[in-house]
Amino acid sequence: MKPALPIEVDPASGVWSTDGLPMIYLPRHFFVNNHVEIEKALGRAAYAQSLYAGGYRSAHFWCAQEAATHGLSGLAVAEHYLQRLSQRGWGRFSFIAADVHSGAAQIALTHSVFVLAQGIAGVPVRSDKLCYLFAGWFAGAMDWVGEDLGERWRTFSRETQCEAEGHAHCVFTVSALGAR
Template identity: 40%
Template sequence: MQNEAIELPVPVDVDRETGKWSVDGLPMVLVPQHLLVNNMDAVEQRLGRDESAQLFRDAGRRSAWHWCAHESARLGLSGTAIVQHYLDRLSRRGWGRFEIDALDPSRGDLSVRVRHSALLPVDGSSRSVDRACYLFEAWFEGALQYASGESEIVPVHEIRCGVNAEECLFTSDGSGRCHDK
């Protein structure tokens, strides 16, 4: 099956003077998937996966919170609706196909499946891991934190990864709020 050119699922604005891209008023950069995966692999090889995950976690959580705040102000969305919008936009921007099984930001409950994750190893990658998609944990934490209006963070964990399964699965039971900002 051959891929064909289709219209982008999100509108991309390109500044004629600078060439910079934006989607929904936020700056964007289009990068090859192998660049992202190989960079993650290099960081993991240098620091180890646990240290890499912590490094990416803080930045990812802040970025998700910022994105949700931006979209909330732009569209007037809050609570469950802003998290649903966030995951829809991640799907539309090529990060994978995000499917919500359970979502209640007020209780810190979340269960999300991700098919076709952009974080899985690609041809030419030396990445050999059993849990490749942990970046999404922080993104879900930031979105839940924003949607709940709480300062506490609800930990989200990847309990199954698409490296060894048909899809990734991320969950939070909502009972383990932490104060890690």
């Protein structure tokens, strides 16, 4: 099977892009091993906090760009986001539930890059929540949806179960924080 998303390569610079956004293609073990080492160096709490903030901003930006590129709006943008993440090798993401009036949502993840990479090329095997890197992405996407629909709430997202803990899939729970 070939990639389901369009990939353009600039012949002069070698920069890869999809839908006009620059991309980086790198081996999974490289990314995951660096993730593990940064977590060790900073401590899990500090690293998770920085990933959350950066992931939130990136998801929010991506939703705005993709909405304009594809003429999408509302929850369709977040659904497209989950589809594109799935097509990029992070795992398979899908909504379990989503409420556009409050921002609350649950997202399932199967075949997570962090779970599948365990024991390969030096990546340690663990049985705790490994996929927290994604949490900020879902709050950023749901907050964008709310803004697009004229809602005034903000959300917070966290990994509530992980496949590495023995579950059939990971679950991320997005909860409303209230009006801004």
